[in-house]
Amino acid sequence: MQKLLLTIDRISTFVGQTFSWLIMALTLMITWEVFSRYALDNPHPWAFDVMIMLYGSVFMMAGAYTLSKNGHVRGDVLYGFFPPRLQAGLDLALYILFFIPGVFALAWAGYNFAAESWAINEHSNVTANGPPVYPFKTVLPLAGAFLLVQGVVEIIRCVMCLQTGEWPKRVDDVEEVDVDKLKEMVHVKDEDIAKLDAYVVHAKGSQP
Numbered sequence: 001m002q003k004l005l006l007t008i009d010r011i012s013t014f015v016g017q018t019f020s021w022l023i024m025a026l027t028l029m030i031t032w033e034v035f036s037r038y039a040l041d042n043p044h045p046w047a048f049d050v051m052i053m054l055y056g057s058v059f060m061m062a063g064a065y066t067l068s069k070n071g072h073v074r075g076d077v078l079y080g081f082f083p084p085r086l087q088a089g090l091d092l093a094l095y096i097l098f099f100i101p102g103v104f105a106l107a108w109a110g111y112n113f114a115a116e117s118w119a120i121n122e123h124s125n126v127t128a129n130g131p132p133v134y135p136f137k138t139v140l141p142l143a144g145a146f147l148l149v150q151g152v153v154e155i156i157r158c159v160m161c162l163q164t165g166e167w168p169k170r171v172d173d174v175e176e177v178d179v180d181k182l183k184e185m186v187h188v189k190d191e192d193i194a195k196l197d198a199y200v201v202h203a204k205g206s207q208p
Contacts, residue, residue, distance in 0.1 A: 016065020088161035110140025
């Protein structure tokens with residue numbers, strides 16, 4: 001089971017990292033549009049619509065990736081102090097009551113929006129000869145599907161945590177600074193830090 005969960009985590013990670021390259025495309029496009037608009041006096045009326053679509057695609061397709069890393073924002077002022085089993089119980093209830101119905105609705109509605117958009121060959125009507133909208137609307141059901149699958153994985157993790165009392169392992173990705181490894185790299189010990197703290201406190205107390 002753990003192997004299956006990690007496999008789905010890797011798929012979500014791959015999808016999120018692949019779509020993250022749209023950030024580079026978006027940056028280059030904005031740079032070119034600003035240069036074209038102000039230096040060449042040649043603005044493109046479709047540029048703003050395309051920028052929104054690119055950003056929206058990155059935002060939507062990063063949902064499953066972020067969930068696989070447990071990176072979505074939560075009000076964890078108290079949550080972080082709870083034991084793992086209580087955390088898992090709360091998460092499980094919220095996933096079943098809110099997450100699954102909401103994401104399923106997103107995927108279902110997104111599918112209908114995308115199907116209709118493809119059927120009528122929909123283009124943006126904000127400007128004349130606007131860019132096609134149907135590729136962007138296709139992202140809605142795709143993002144919902146990936147997010148729904150990752151949500152099922154998180155539900156299974158909650159059940160496993162309720163059984164064992166520990167959260168299952170996740171796929172390693174970009175990590176925050178490892179303080180212990182940093183200490184080893186710069187050859188600093190806890191005793192040295194304690195002496196420095198004591199010196200700073202003593203120095204502040206000596207000031208008039």
